[in-house]
Amino acid sequence: MAFATIDLTKGITGVLPSANATYSTPRLNAQPLIINGDMAVAQRATSTSSITSDGFHTLDRFQTHISSLGTWTQSQDTDVPSGQGFANSLKMDCTTADASPSAGDFCIIRTKFEGQDLQLFKKGTSNAEKFTLAFWVKSSKTGTHIVELFDIDNSRTVSQAYTISSADTWEKKVVNFPADTTGAFGDDNGRSLDIQFWLGTGTTYSSGTLQTTWAGQTNANRAVGQVNLADSTSNNWYITGLQLEVGEYTSSTLPPFQHESYEDNLQRCQRYYEKSFEQGTTPAAGTSAPDGRVFGSWDGASARTQIDFATTKRASPTVTVYRGSNAGSGTATGTANFIYSGAWNNHTCVSNHADDSQVSLTGSTSNFTTNGAFVADMNFTADAEL
């Protein structure tokens, strides 16, 4: 459907965008609700193999949630739909198959939202809005796939099926979810909503009737019909261009994907995860560091420094200190290398304080001198994910 055009002789012709959809909360010029939906930012790693447990393994804001369903390699891939302006996708590649899942087995890719960012859906009120989720997907496995919205605050879910029609071919999906007049999202920094893409599951989550309207969590109704992407090591699944909109849209009326600059995207990701390592470097001990962090000792046994975060965190983060490359021995994490007596030495270094703005680190060794300053060789990560 063509949007309106303005002809100076005929006036406005066509259909105004606002007439194409049912939304009542226009989000003109707003940031995308889904962070990193173009899969551009991968601070933790660009590829992780042997995945059998939960974690944010590669792409920022996208978590693997898995229980005993296959083994996977996840990567930031350059296979993308042609001509759509995307450069990256998230790829899941099954490396150990499980063709006969036990009842409770599952594998999910999900992204999570703070409740304070979802108030525009007016969920739990008589004015509640519908949800539209759009994305590009490609898989070797055709058939029915399930995507689910999970209201964490109220333990309510709704699922929709989408069909992958052609193997190994990028397809754009626009999926509508109903409004929910029951159960408001908390207006805070807590986890309120998950978007969950099922890759496979056992009967615990698929033996009922697919729940396509919002209702209290009933596991058997959550992923009915989902094909098993773990049934062969030939299987893979790619996704990119995720877009969540307020209201009901079709493939004709969906607003264009809001591409952000890498910097804007990274900054939004850093609310949830930040590292001192260079972008493109996977956090690990023994990685080269600037060797310029200065710790001061007040008692000859402990030395302390303070670091301001690049971006305010969602909450007080988990802090991990990694020793740098100048001293190869010693524990990989929870330590730093300090220079004294003409050499680098590895000692305990932990966080004594962390809040949403800064972290304080304390190193410990009796080799420090009172009122001395000591250069450290270290990096850190700060994790405030939902």
Add this chain to the structure above:
Amino acid sequence: MISQVQKLVFMGEESKMLKVTFSNGIESCVPKDEANKDYQEILQWVADGNTIQEAD
């Protein structure tokens, strides 16, 4: 997965951070902030019958 949790003491006072060793061997410091997902996991780990060790 959590393997071990230990209190931290600095300048004679118990810290608001806990030292956690995860099953992959990573040692991290987790704030006692119920909005932190790792602290939520610690609370569940304790509820499951595990014990936070005293500081060294």
